[in-house]
Structure formats: C-alpha cells, structure tokens
Amino acid sequence: xxxxxxxxxxxxxxxxxxxxxxxxxxxxxxxxxxxxxxxxxxxxxxxxxxxxxxxxxxxxxxxxxxxxxxxxxxxxxxxxxxxxxxxxxxxxxxxxxxxxxxxxxxxxxxxxxxxxxxxxxxxxxxxxxxxxxxxxxxxxxxxxxxxxxxxxxxxxxxxxxxxxxxxxxxxxxxxxxxxxxxxxxxxxxxxxxxxxxxxxxxxxxxxxxxxxxxxxxxxxxxxxxxxxxxxxxxxxxxxxxxxxxxxxxxxxxxxxxxxxxxxxxxxxxxxxxxxxxxxxxxxxxxxxxxxxxxxxxxx
Amino acid sequence: xxxxxxxxxxxxxxxxxxxxxxxxxxxxxxxxxxxxxxxxxxxxxxxxxxxxxxxxxxxxxxxxxxxxxxxxxxxxxxxxxxxxxxxxxxxxxxxxxxxxxxxxxxxxxxxxxxxxxxxxxxxxxxxxxxxxxxxxxxxxxxxxxxxxxxxxxxxxxxxxxxxxxxxxxxxxxxxxxxxxxxxxxxxxxxxxxxxxxxxxxxxxxxxxxxxxxxxxxxxxxxxxxxxxxxxxxxxxxxxxxxxxxxxxxxxxxxxxxxxxxxxxxxxxxxxxxxxxxxxxxxxxxxxxxxxxxxxxxxxxxxxxxxxxxxxxxxxxxxxxxxxxxxxxxxxxxxxxxxxxxxxxxxxxxxxxxxxxxxxx
Numbered sequence: 001x002x003x004x005x006x007x008x009x010x011x012x013x014x015x016x017x018x019x020x021x022x023x024x025x026x027x028x029x030x031x032x033x034x035x036x037x038x039x040x041x042x043x044x045x046x047x048x049x050x051x052x053x054x055x056x057x058x059x060x061x062x063x064x065x066x067x068x069x070x071x072x073x074x075x076x077x078x079x080x081x082x083x084x085x086x087x088x089x090x091x092x093x094x095x096x097x098x099x100x101x102x103x104x105x106x107x108x109x110x111x112x113x114x115x116x117x118x119x120x121x122x123x124x125x126x127x128x129x130x131x132x133x134x135x136x137x138x139x140x141x142x143x144x145x146x147x148x149x150x151x152x153x154x155x156x157x158x159x160x161x162x163x164x165x166x167x168x169x170x171x172x173x174x175x176x177x178x179x180x181x182x183x184x185x186x187x188x189x190x191x192x193x194x195x196x197x198x199x200x201x202x203x204x205x206x207x208x209x210x211x212x213x214x215x216x217x218x219x220x221x222x223x224x225x226x227x228x229x230x231x232x233x234x235x236x237x238x239x240x241x242x243x244x245x246x247x248x249x250x251x252x253x254x255x256x257x258x259x260x261x262x263x264x265x266x267x268x269x270x271x272x273x274x275x276x277x278x279x280x281x282x283x284x285x286x287x288x289x290x291x292x293x294x295x296x297x298x299x
Numbered sequence: 300x301x302x303x304x305x306x307x308x309x310x311x312x313x314x315x316x317x318x319x320x321x322x323x324x325x326x327x328x329x330x331x332x333x334x335x336x337x338x339x340x341x342x343x344x345x346x347x348x349x350x351x352x353x354x355x356x357x358x359x360x361x362x363x364x365x366x367x368x369x370x371x372x373x374x375x376x377x378x379x380x381x382x383x384x385x386x387x388x389x390x391x392x393x394x395x396x397x398x399x400x401x402x403x404x405x406x407x408x409x410x411x412x413x414x415x416x417x418x419x420x421x422x423x424x425x426x427x428x429x430x431x432x433x434x435x436x437x438x439x440x441x442x443x444x445x446x447x448x449x450x451x452x453x454x455x456x457x458x459x460x461x462x463x464x465x466x467x468x469x470x471x472x473x474x475x476x477x478x479x480x481x482x483x484x485x486x487x488x489x490x491x492x493x494x495x496x497x498x499x500x501x502x503x504x505x506x507x508x509x510x511x512x513x514x515x516x517x518x519x520x521x522x523x524x525x526x527x528x529x530x531x532x533x534x535x536x537x538x539x540x541x542x543x544x545x546x547x548x549x550x551x552x553x554x555x556x557x558x559x560x561x562x563x564x565x566x567x568x569x570x571x572x573x574x575x576x577x578x579x580x581x582x583x584x585x586x587x588x589x590x591x592x593x594x595x596x597x598x599x600x601x602x603x604x605x606x607x608x609x610x611x612x613x614x615x616x617x618x619x620x621x622x623x624x625x626x627x628x629x630x631x632x633x634x635x636x637x638x639x640x641x642x643x644x645x646x647x648x649x650x651x652x653x654x655x656x657x658x659x
Contacts, residue, residue: 187385190352193372194379195450196402205398209389 051268058261065257076262086263089246096158096233096242097226100165104222105215107166108173115174116181134171141168142235149236156238164236165226172225173218180214213286220278224271243267301364303328303486304349304377304454309358311344318344320510321358326454326488331480333489333497336507337533342490345507346456349488350379363453373402378447379456382463384439386431392418392442393427399450417449420479437468444476448483457489461496473499494534498522506530522584524655526569531582531657538588538627539580540601542656547573552656555581558623563599568656579658587650588629590617592638600646603627605639619647 023031057065061073080086114120115127133141145164149156188210192202208215230244237245247264250256304326311319319341326332334342347353349360351372360368362376378399386395393414400410418424421441431439440460447455461469461476477500480487491497497504498518505515506529514526525531531539542555545562552565552573563581570577594600603619615637619627629647631637639645 185383185385187381187383188387190372191379191381191385191387191446192398193352194350194377195399195446196373197398198371198373201402206387 054261055265055268058258058265060258063255063258065261076258077266079259080263080266083259083263085241085246085250086243089241089243090267092158092240093227093243096162096165097223100162100169100226101219101222103162103166104170104173105218107170108177108218109211109215111170111174112177112181116178130174131171133168134175138168138229138231142232145232146235156236157240158237158242160236160238161233161240161242164232165229168229168232169222169225172221176214176218176221177211180211184210213282216278216282216285220275224275227271302326302361303330303363304488305361305364306345306349307359307361309345309348309355309360311341311348311353312356317510319348319355322507322510322512324505324512324515326486328486329484331477331487331489331500331502333491333501333504334507335491335494335497335504335533337492340507341510342492342507343458346379346458346488346490349454350377350456351375376450376453377456378450378452379458380443380447380460382459384431384443384460384463386439386442386446388431390430391427392423392429392431392434395431395442396446396449398446403450413449414445417445420448420482421445436464437472440464440472444479448479448485451483452485454486454488457487459491460489461491469496476500498534506533508533523653524567524569525582525657528580528657528659531580536585536628538583538585539657540583540625540627542579542581544573544575544577544579544656544658547575547577550574552577552658555579555656557581557601559601561599561601564651564654565656566652566654568658570658573658577658579656582655582657583627583649584653585616585628585630586614587653588627588631589648589650590629590631590638591646591648592643594646595648598648598651600648601627602644602646605641605643605645607641608637617645619645 058076059072059074060069061075062070111130115123115130120126141164145160145167146156149160154160184207188206189202192206193199197205228244229242230248233242234245234248241249247260250260302325304324306322306324309319309322310317322341322345324332334345336342344353348355351367351370355368358368359366362370367375387398390398396414396418397410400413405413415424415427418427421444423438423441423445426434426438426442431442434442440463443460457476461472464472473496476487476489480500489497489500498521501518503515503517504521506513506521508529514521514530516524521530522534525534525537528539531537540557542557542563544552544554544565545556546552546554550570550572552568554562555565556562565581568579591600594602601621603621605617606620607618609616609618610633612633614630614632617629617631617637619629621627627647
C-alpha cells in the first residue's frame with residue numbers, strides 16, 4: 001500500500017507540470033551546455049581575436065590596418081625576409097634564451113631542493129624571497145636592473161638582459177619543481193640509499209628521472225618567457241636589440257606596421273608549434289614511464 | 300655465538316625527547332623478531348637506527364658481530380621494506396628488484412638469476428615488466444619485499460609493511476611472510492602495533508613502551524607470563540585483579556590473597572624477589588575463566604554479577620562485575636548453555652596453572 005501511494009504522488013507531480021512549457025532535465029542540461037559553449041567562445045575571442053586579426057592583416061595588400069580588405073599579398077613577408085635587423089635581433093633573443101634556460105633550471109633545482117628537503121632558519125622567508133620576482137611588476141624589475149647595472153658601472157647589453165631574465169624566470173622553475181618534490185614520497189630517496197645507492201647515484205637514478213618531466217616543462221616556460229620578454233629587456237639591453245625590442249622600435253614607423261605583422265605572425269606560429277610539439281613529446285615520454293603529464297601543472 | 304644483529308644500550312634523543320631509551324637486543328640468524336608497541340613507543344626509530352637513517356645518541360650496534368653504528372645506509376647489509384613500499388614509479392618491477400644488485404656490481408647473468416628467483420619466491424615472476432602503478436596493493440607489497448630480499452641482507456627490516464592492506468589480504472600476507480622468512484632463512488625485524496600480527500608471525504616479540512623494552516620473549520611467554528602491567532594489557536585482553544602475596548618461599552610467590560580475603564594459588568610471577576606483602580595484580584585471560592551458576596567448593600571462586608552477554612558465534616562474551624566494582628570479561632565456548640543472563644550472580648574460577656601475578 002505504502003509504495004503504491006508514493007508512486008501515484010510522483011506521477012501526479014510530473015503530469016501536473018506537463019501542460020505548461022515544462023523543462024525536462026535533458027532540456028535544462030542542453031541550455032546549460034549552450035551557455036557554457038557561448039562563454040568559452042567569448043573568452044577565446046577576447047584572448048585570441050587580436051592575434052587572429054593581426055595574422056589576417058599580414059596578408060592584406062595595404063599599408064592601412066583596417067577594412068576593407070584590399071587583396072591578398074605575401075609582399076610583407078618578402079620585405080620581412082630582407083630586413084637585416086630582424087635576423088640580428090632574432091639571433092640575439094635565441095642566444096639569450098638558450099643560455100638563460102639551463103641557468104634557470106640549475107638555480108631552480110637547487111633552490112627547490114633547499115626549500116623542500118632541508119629545514120633551516122628563515123626557510124619560509126627565503127622561500128618568499130625567491131618567489132618575489134613572480135609578483136613584482138616586470139617594469140619595476142626592469143628599471144631596478146637598469147639602475148643597478150648603471151650605478152655598478154656594468155655596460156648594458158645581452159649579458160645584462162640574460163641576468164635579468166634569470167632573475168624573473170628561475171623563481172617559476174623553483175615553484176614548479178618544489179611542487180613536484182613536495183609530492184614525491186621522501187621514502188623513495190631513502191629506499192635508494194637503503195639499496196646501496198649513494199647520494200649522487202640516488203639523484204641520478206631516482207630523483208632526477210622523476211623530476212625530468214617537470215624540468216622539461218620548466219624549460220619550455222623559461223625559454224618562451226625569455227624569448228618573448230620585452231619590458232625587462234628594454235631597460236637592460238643598452239644598444240643591443242632582442243627580437244621584442246626590435247619589433248617595438250620598428251612599430252614606431254607606421255609604414256613598417258604590416259611587415260611587423262607578418263613577422264609576428266610567423267614567430268607566434270613557430271612558437272606555438274614548438275611548444276605543442278615539445279608538450280606532445282613530453283606527454284608521450286611520460287606515458288611510457290607510467291606518469292601523467294597533468295601531474296606537472298595540476299595537483 | 301654471533302648474532303645477526305645486536306643493539307647495546309642504544310638511545311636516541313630528539314632534543315629533550317628520548318625516543319629510544321637504552322635498548323638492548325640480540326637477534327640470532329634466521330629469527331623472525333617483532334618490535335611491538337603503540338604508536339610513538341620508539342619502535343620505528345629503533346628500526347631506522349638499524350637501517351642507518353638515524354644515528355644513535357648513545358650505544359652501539361653490531362651487524363653480523365661487526366660494529367655498524369656509523370656505517371651509512373648504502374653500505375649497510377640491512378634492507379628495509381617501507382610501509383609506503385617506496386617502489387620507484389618510473390622503473391618496472393624487474394628494474395626495481397634489480398636496483399640493489401646493480402649497485403652492488405653483480406654481473407648481469409647473476410643479477411638476472413637472482414631477480415627471477417626472488418620474484419618467484421614472492422610469486423610475482425609474471426609481473427616483471429609491469430610498472431608499480433599497474434599493480435594492486437598486495438602485489439606492490441610483494442615487490443617491495445623482493446627488492447629488499449634480493450640483496451640477501453644480514454637483517455631484513457620491515458616497517459609495518461602490511462598496514463595499508465585490507466584485513467583479509469593482511470591475514471594471508473602474514474602467513475606468507477612467515478613462510479618466505481623460513482624459506483630464505485634471513486633474520487626479519489618486523490615493526491608493528493598489531494599484537495595479533497606479531498604473535499602470528501614472530502619467533503620472539505619485544506614489547507616496547509615509551510622508548511623502553513618492557514619484555515622480550517616468544518609469543519606464548521609474552522602472552523601467558525607478561526612482565527609488566529603494560530604488557531598484560533597491551534597483548535590480548537586481560538583481567539587484572541589486585542592481590543597481595545601471602546607466601547613467597549625463596550622470593551617466588553606461591554599464594555596470593557584478594558582484598559576480599561579469598562586466597563588462591565599462584566603459578567608464575569614476573570619477579571623472583573617477592574616477599575610476603577608484595578602487591579600486584581593477578582592476570583586472568585578471558586578464555587581461561589570458567590563460569591559457575593553455584594559457588595564451587597573445591598577451588599577459589601570470585602562472585603560476580605553478569606552485566607551483559609554477547610553472542611559471537613563460536614564464543615559468548617560475558618561482561619561481569621565484582622561486588623567491589625572490578626570489571627571482568629570472560630569468554631566461554633558455546634558448547635554448553637550459558638550459566639546465566641544479565642543480572643544473575645555467577646562464580647568465576649580459572650585455570651590455576653595459568654595464574655600469573657605481575658608485581659609492581
């Protein structure tokens with residue numbers, strides 16, 4: 001009897017709602033889904049719209065950045081190819097990034113080890129100090145670097161740019177590696193010692209291999225940070241040009257704008273390609289070793 | 300005689316806290332030895348000192364008869380099975396097990412033979428190519444054991460290795476561990492807080508409390524003749540009844556008296572320097588008690604009231620209370636009908652030859 005009564009109640013409630021424009025659960029889910037998709041599209045447009053527009057106008061046969069579209073051309077790309085300062089500045093940026101990346105990895109590894117494995121006085125303070133460059137505006141860091149080098153009598157150039165890039169990028173490596181080290185079972189290290197590996201062998205065979213994916217991801221981040229950085233480089237480069245500085249200075253001449261467009265499109269495409277390929281390689285390497293790439297960025 | 304492991308007055312202090320206090324141990328070759336105690340009793344610190352991860356503040360440690368106190372862990376012939384297993388996640392089962400032999404410079408074919416043999420011992424030879432993450436908890440446990448055993452250490456150390464397994468698997472692994480230990484003949488030092496686990500597997504048990512060893516002995520001895528009140532209460536269930544010694548020829552108590560005036564024989568005691576008037580407790584295990592509906596005339600019996608009876612299948616548990624308020628637990632097999640129900644008065648007697656007294 002009891003169950004029958006409950007049954008009837010349920011049926012009444014559902015049929016009672018039927019005459020109006022009842023929203024079934026499925027319909028509600030569809031609406032939610034549509035709203036989510038719309039929001040995502042909006043965010044994507046805000047984020048990538050300008051870049052896409054820039055790319056489109058790099059093929060426009062006009063010196064004016066605006067509609068109507070005058071016709072397709074590759075002439076801006078051809079002009080860019082022949083731009084001598086472009087190649088010099090690209091080479092400079094690559095040189096800096098190639099040196100900065102390993103230096104940041106080593107510094108980041110050392111500081112992450114110190115902060116996660118050892119207990120010492122002021123450990124919290126040191127941790128905060130290391131993380132500071134991540135929150136101080138790059139403009140301030142750039143100006144600070146300029147004042148420091150000029151008062152110390154150091155000639156500005158690519159070396160000073162590199163030093164400043166290390167300052168802004170290695171804390172990121174520290175943060176990424178600390179998170180990973182923190183999650184590693186400390187007994188893994190002890191187990192290796194217990195099985196006859198000394199500290200160096202343990203580092204080589206157990207700790208570093210487990211950190212390798214994080215190190216690779218850090219390398220990708222540091223490289224692109226260094227390669228793309230404008231503000232800090234601008235203040236500390238002296239008469240040297242890095243690629244972003246060259247782009248900025250070229251932009252001041254309006255007639256070069258479409259050419260800069262073309263170059264920026266190419267460089268962006270190249271960078272995205274490099275990062276995507278590197279990420280995929282990393283993911284595959286990690287899968288082979290039974291790890292999940294999401295461990296690096298999430299969790 | 301040389302022991303696999305000897306600890307002489309080993310003490311470990313962390314600041315003001317004494318974690319391990321003057322521990323003496325001597326473990327012969329091939330013994331399954333357990334360090335048993337509640338958490339924080341110093342058993343894990345003792346194990347870590349044997350493994351070389353902690354240095355004793357005082358005392359001396361001998362491995363295979365040779366001084367070992369200051370040997371770093373990677374040169375010690377001890378191996379530790381961690382509670383978390385600590386298998387290397389980026390290495391296959393085979394590479395995990397081969398890690399030790401490779402560090403020791405064992406030739407390739409010898410390495411292969413030893414790794415495969417030990418994987419067979421733990422019944423994991425079919426999983427050699429798997430990564431640890433593709434194994435179940437019990438399988439990881441076996442691999443961790445194999446990885447330690449393959450080095451043929453003087454002593455194998457196990458830090459609550461079954462703690463993460465469910466009850467059924469734990470029971471199976473207890474028996475299996477014991478079999479494996481007999482088969483390889485290596486001394487095991489097994490740390491646990493589970494007294495049942497320690498009794499199931501061990502040749503001898505050291506019961507630890509607050510950094511000190513309270514008693515060392517075979518499971519039967521620790522169970523039937525506890526050296527201290529702590530051991531009596533920590534190992535199994537125990538009823539402790541206050542008594543006073545009334546006869547102690549040569550220091551060995553033979554008769555005791557309850558506060559009620561009732562007298563009883565004493566079969567054994569923790570001390571041999573007792574005098575008439577020494578105070579202590581009579582340790583009565585629940586399963587050694589016999590309940591009577593009427594006062595027996597031929598042996599001493601304590602009058603009690605049944606508070607509760609709990610049917611547990613093979614046994615019935617009686618919760619009893621004496622007139623002076625002492626709580627007593629008794630277990631009776633269900634072979635015969637219960638002598639009474641809640642509220643009834645029953646008389647308890649006990650196996651006289653088990654009457655053990657722990658003097659203060």
